[in-house]
Every structure is written in structure tokens, then in C-alpha cells.
Amino acid sequence: MGREVTAMVETLQPGDHVCWTIGTDDEQLRVTARFITDGLARRHRIVYFTHSLLPQAVAAGLDARGVPVAEAVAAGQLRITSSSGGYLATGRFDAAAMPAAWAAEQAVARAAGWAGLRAIGDMAWAASRLPGSEDLAGYEARVNRVFAEGYAMALCLYDRRLFTAAELAPITAAHPCTKGPGTHEAGWEPGLRMRFAATPPRLTLRGEIDASNRHAVAAMLDTLADEAAAAGTTAEVDVSEAAVYDVATITRLVRDGRRTYRLIGESPQLTKLIRLLAVRPAYAGGPA
Amino acid sequence: MTTTGLCHEALLYDSDTAYCDAVLPFLRDGLADGDALVAAVPGDNMALLRDALGADAADVTFIDRDEWYRRPAVTIAGWREQLAHAQARGHGRARIVGEVAFGHADRHVAWTRYESVVNALFADAPAWIICPYDLRTLPGQVVADAHRTHPVIRDPHRRDSSRYRPPAALLPELPEPLPPVPGAPLADLPLHDVTELGAVRRTVRAIASGWPDDPLDDLLLVTTEIAVNGLRHGSGDRRLRLWRTADTVICEVSDDGPGPRDPLVGYGPPPDGSPGGRGLWLVRQLCDAMAISTTTGTRVRISVTAP
Numbered sequence: 315m316g317r318e319v320t321a322m323v324e325t326l327q328p329g330d331h332v333c334w335t336i337g338t339d340d341e342q343l344r345v346t347a348r349f350i351t352d353g354l355a356r357r358h359r360i361v362y363f364t365h366s367l368l369p370q371a372v373a374a375g376l377d378a379r380g381v382p383v384a385e386a387v388a389a390g391q392l393r394i395t396s397s398s399g400g401y402l403a404t405g406r407f408d409a410a411a412m413p414a415a416w417a418a419e420q421a422v423a424r425a426a427g428w429a430g431l432r433a434i435g436d437m438a439w440a441a442s443r444l445p446g447s448e449d450l451a452g453y454e455a456r457v458n459r460v461f462a463e464g465y466a467m468a469l470c471l472y473d474r475r476l477f478t479a480a481e482l483a484p485i486t487a488a489h490p491c492t493k494g495p496g497t498h499e500a501g502w503e504p505g506l507r508m509r510f511a512a513t514p515p516r517l518t519l520r521g522e523i524d525a526s527n528r529h530a531v532a533a534m535l536d537t538l539a540d541e542a543a544a545a546g547t548t549a550e551v552d553v554s555e556a557a558v559y560d561v562a563t564i565t566r567l568v569r570d571g572r573r574t575y576r577l578i579g580e581s582p583q584l585t586k587l588i589r590l591l592a593v594r595p596a597y598a599g600g601p602a
Numbered sequence: 603m604t605t606t607g608l609c610h611e612a613l614l615y616d617s618d619t620a621y622c623d624a625v626l627p628f629l630r631d632g633l634a635d636g637d638a639l640v641a642a643v644p645g646d647n648m649a650l651l652r653d654a655l656g657a658d659a660a661d662v663t664f665i666d667r668d669e670w671y672r673r674p675a676v677t678i679a680g681w682r683e684q685l686a687h688a689q690a691r692g693h694g695r696a697r698i699v700g701e702v703a704f705g706h707a708d709r710h711v712a713w714t715r716y717e718s719v720v721n722a723l724f725a726d727a728p729a730w731i732i733c734p735y736d737l738r739t740l741p742g743q744v745v746a747d748a749h750r751t752h753p754v755i756r757d758p759h760r761r762d763s764s765r766y767r768p769p770a771a772l773l774p775e776l777p778e779p780l781p782p783v784p785g786a787p788l789a790d791l792p793l794h795d796v797t798e799l800g801a802v803r804r805t806v807r808a809i810a811s812g813w814p815d816d817p818l819d820d821l822l823l824v825t826t827e828i829a830v831n832g833l834r835h836g837s838g839d840r841r842l843r844l845w846r847t848a849d850t851v852i853c854e855v856s857d858d859g860p861g862p863r864d865p866l867v868g869y870g871p872p873p874d875g876s877p878g879g880r881g882l883w884l885v886r887q888l889c890d891a892m893a894i895s896t897t898t899g900t901r902v903r904i905s906v907t908a909p
Contacts, residue, residue: 582816
């Protein structure tokens with residue numbers, strides 16, 4: 315694994331939420347060292363929830379890879395904690411409480427004047443079937459709402475030695491982008507960026523939507539529709555810089571029950587697909 | 603008149619007279635019954651019918667069959683729309699003259715399969731369809747297959763076809779030939795999981811370089827869909843291969859599994875309200891050809907041609 319691969323992590327920006335699959339502890343430390351170094355330079359606060367490695371081991375490993383750990387911790391810019399001492403302290407994963415916890419963490423970082431918030435989560439605990447972890451994919455999809463505000467960003471580390479491909483599939487799809495084992499290209503950047511504005515409720519999608527991120531998009535569309543309904547307004551989805559290569563997502567945009575989205579910047583291709591998928595078999599007695 | 607259930611007949615004709623003797627009474631009776639009338643026929647037969655019907659021709663929706671019969675799944679979607687319109691206008695039944703354009707020899711099986719699929723997808727439709735087969739121009743095999751795809755034959759006497767085979771039996775016996783490819787693929791990629799789809803599309807873009815947005819976007823969507831389909835429903839080694847000729851890109855996704863059990867997969871409309879089941883349907887709408895081979899493992903191959 316060459317230098318270019320860890321350099322990919324520098325393409326991440328506030329608002330991104332990435333599923334980053336790793337194969338070794340060394341890879342984890344090299345990727346996170348680069349992510350943290352980049353964050354320190356950009357005046358971001360960084361919180362690192364470790365699991366398979368002790369916090370001291372992470373600190374030593376980062377230090378050995380050039381991160382000024384002691385200095386950053388002393389300045390309040392870096393915090394390395396064990397997930398079992400943090401959000402898993404109760405012995406279970408409370409998915410429902412997490413978005414509020416992240417929102418609070420974000421508010422504190424903002425109030426302290428940091429330009430952004432970087433979260434690093436070693437998700438190894440989820441492989442041990444901790445109570446609550448069965449809804450992990452649902453949580454990963456819903457928490458997009460927090461990051462999509464564009465201040466915080468998250469690097470979720472999934473160790474391929476601990477999760478099967480079948481276990482990772484729904485988790486992957488809950489993230490707007492994934493750095494998988496087959497991704498080695500220089501020039502890589504997140505396949506999809508989602509940004510959310512509350513007034514008026516608007517979701518901006520940039521990049522490509524396909525089966526690798528459709529659950530993340532679906533959860534954001536649901537949230538958007540709910541918030542727009544609560545505000546008594548129409549949900550807007552800006553797709554002017556997005557390409558949709560997923561039939562399930564197009565179907566959701568046009569046929570999701572009573573919900574309707576106002577699409578901004580719809581391409582002729584998307585218009586064509588929407589028209590095709592909106593065809594309803596309408597004659598009596600016909601097969602469904 | 604109101605009926606439920608499909609009547610699907612093949613008319614084997616060898617002269618204008620034989621054609622008119624069968625089709626004109628069919629349409630005139632339909633007028634008398636208050637049925638919707640639609641005729642997708644070649645230009646010369648359209649002229650024959652218009653002349654003979656005179657003022658009544660205004661009550662027939664005429665369609666140029668060379669435009670209508672391009673992609674089987676698109677034609678099926680078009681018939682569903684026609685039936686819905688007929689019902690919306692208050693007609694209890696539609697009478698349809700559907701003269702399939704069988705096209706080049708390599709498309710004959712695709713359209714014979716279409717004729718078979720109609721029996722299943724429109725089984726409950728209030729429609730009476732006559733499909734004229736011109737014995738002067740169509741090859742013997744196409745005409746012979748008409749006996750297997752139509753429950754009723756007129757030649758000119760109307761009778762049940764003794765050789766009729768229901769689609770569930772016929773379709774597996776009549777696999778559509780894979781679209782031809784020019785030699786070795788330009789790309790041959792292993793597929794492991796959906797995180798590789800972006801890289802797949804970058805390869806497709808490189809191979810389709812110079813294409814305008816419209817066919818390129820279709821191509822990117824259908825290659826993504828068949829790759830996802832192979833990953834989700836296939837088993838063992840999955841590979842994606844790409845070929846290009848001057849104006850056509852061919853894409854194949856292979857796996858070691860047995861392939862789809864439903865021989866009608868992708869022909870029917872998307873199930874209402876269900877999020878799944880639309881992928882291959884949309885692929886069939888957007889591709890110039892799509893075929894599934896299950897002789898060794900499963901191969902789904904599509905072709906898209908830039909206009």
C-alpha cells in the first residue's frame with residue numbers, strides 16, 4: 315500500500331462521512347496520522363474513538379508517524395479515547411442517542427472556535443455483536459444528517475479482518491462514499507458529497523449515486539421530507555452536480571408515496587428516467 | 603363490449619387480399635363493438651387499410667411498425683400505455699393489429715421471444731391481438747415459431763394452434779443469442795463489491811470516448827445495473843467485460859450461478875410500489891439488445907449503440 319493511498323484521505327472535507335476499510339493496524343495508523351495531520355493544519359478539532367488498539371497505543375503510533383500528539387492534546391485540539399470509555403460506556407450502542415451526541419460535540423467545537431470537527435471511529439466493536447450494534451447500518455445512514463451540515467466530518471474505520479463482505483455491504487451503502495480494498499487510484503476522492511441546509515430544507519448532492527451509497531441517500535431524503543413537512547414547505551434536492559446510476563434512488567425520488575421533492579438542476583437523462591419509471595400499468599385486470 | 607383476458611392470434615397471409623379479408627372485418631367488428639382500435643403495421647399495409655376503411659380509418663390509431671418494434675421491452679411498455687388510454691377513453695376492449703418488424707436475422711429470436719412474452723404479461727388484458735405474418739417475406743423459421751407463440755392461428759381459417767407452447771416452457775428453450783462481440787474484450791475486470799462501481803464507470807467512459815451525453819448516460823446506468831445485479835444475485839467469480847465497435851459498446855457481466863429463475867425477468871413493468879425488480883426492466887428499456895446466457899454460469903450481455 316503506497317503513499318498515494320493514504321494521501322486519498324486528504325481529499326476529505328468537512329461534511330464528508332466515509333467508510334474506510336482497512337486491512338492492518340499499520341494501515342489504520344498511517345491513514346489516521348495523515349487525516350489528523352491534515353486536520354491540525356486546518357484548525358479542526360479531532361476526536362478519535364479507538365477500540366482494537368488502546369488509546370496509548372494509538373497515541374504512540376501516531377507520534378511515531380509524525381503527529382505532535384502531546385502538543386495537540388494539550389491544546390485541546392486532539393482527544394483520543396476508547397469507545398468503551400466513550401459512547402459505549404453503558405455497555406450497549408445507543409444508536410438513537412448518537413446524532414444528538416454528535417450535534418453536541420459539534421456545538422462545543424464550534425463554540426471553542428475550531429474551524430471544523432473531525433471524528434475518527436474504529437468500528438471494530440461492532441464485530442463483537444455488542445447490544446445495539448444490529449442497527450449500525452441504520453445509524454450510519456441517519457447520522458449523515460449531522461455531518462451533511464458541512465462543519466463536521468467522519469472517518470469510519472472498518473477492519474476487513476473483522477467484518478465479512480456481507481456484513482459490510484449494508485454499512486457501506488449507508489455512507490455516501492467508501493474507500494474499499496479495490497480503490498488504489500491516485501486522484502481518488504469521495505464518490506458522493508451530501509450537504510444539507512435547514513432553511514429552506516434543501517439537500518445538495520454532488521457526485522455519483524449508485525448501489526454503494528443508496529442507503530445514505532435514502533436516509534437523507536427521508537429526513538429532508540420529514541423536516542420539510544414539519545416546516546410546512548417543499549423539500550428541495552439540488553442534483554445539478556449529481557449523476558444517478560441507481561434505479562432504486564430514482565424510484566424514491568419520484569414515487570415515494572405522498573412525499574414529493576422539488577428537484578433543482580435535473581439533467582435531461584434524469585428527466586427521461588423519471589418518466590420511464592413513472593409509467594404505471596393502468597388497465598383493469600392487468601398483472602401488477 | 604367488455605371482456606377480460608387476452609386473445610392472441612397469428613395471421614399467416616400471402617397476399618393483400620388475404621390480409622384485408624382477415625384484418626378489415628376484425629377492425630369493422632371492433633368499431634361496431636365500441637372497441638379501441640390500434641394498428642402497428644408497415645406503411646404499405648397501413649395504406650391498404652386506410653383506403654378500405656375510408657372515413658372509419660379516423661377511429662383507428664395507426665402506428666408505424668418500424669418505429670414501434672425496436673426494443674421488445676419498450677414495445678411492451680407502449681402496449682400497456684395504449685391499453686391504459688383505451689380504458690381511460692371508456693373502451694371495454696382493445697383490438698390490436700401488431701405486425702412485428704422482425705428485422706435482421708440476429709434479432710429474430712428476440713422478437714419471437716417477445717411474441718411469447720405477450721401471452722404472459724397481457725394474460726388478463728382486455729385485448730384481442732392479431733399479429734400478421736407476411737409469408738412472402740418472412741423466413742420459414744419465423745413463421746414456424748408463430749405457431750409456438752400464438753394460441754390461435756389464422757391461415758386463413760381460424761383454429762387453435764396445436765404447437766402452441768406457454769412462455770414458461772418456450773422461453774427457456776429459445777434463449778436469445780448474446781449480442782455479438784468483436785474479438786477480445788478491451789477491458790476484463792473482476793467484480794468484488796459495489797465500491798468498485800465508480801471505477802467500472804471510469805473504464806466505460808474511457809471505452810466510449812467521444813460519445814455524446816445521451817447514449818453515454820444510458821450506457822453508464824445499464825452497466826452499473828447489470829454489475830450490481832451480478833454482485834447481488836450471482837455467485838462465485840464475477841467479471842465485467844467491455845467491447846467496442848465503431849458505434850456500439852457491448853458489456854457483459856458473468857458469474858458462476860444458475861441465473862434468474864424467472865424467464866420473464868425484465869420484460870414486465872416494475873412492480874407497483876416495490877423498490878426492487880426495476881433494474882433489469884430499465885436495462886431492457888435502454889439497451890439496443892440484452893440477452894442472458896446460462897449455458898456455463900450466467901452471462902448477461904447488453905449492447906448500446908450511439909446514434
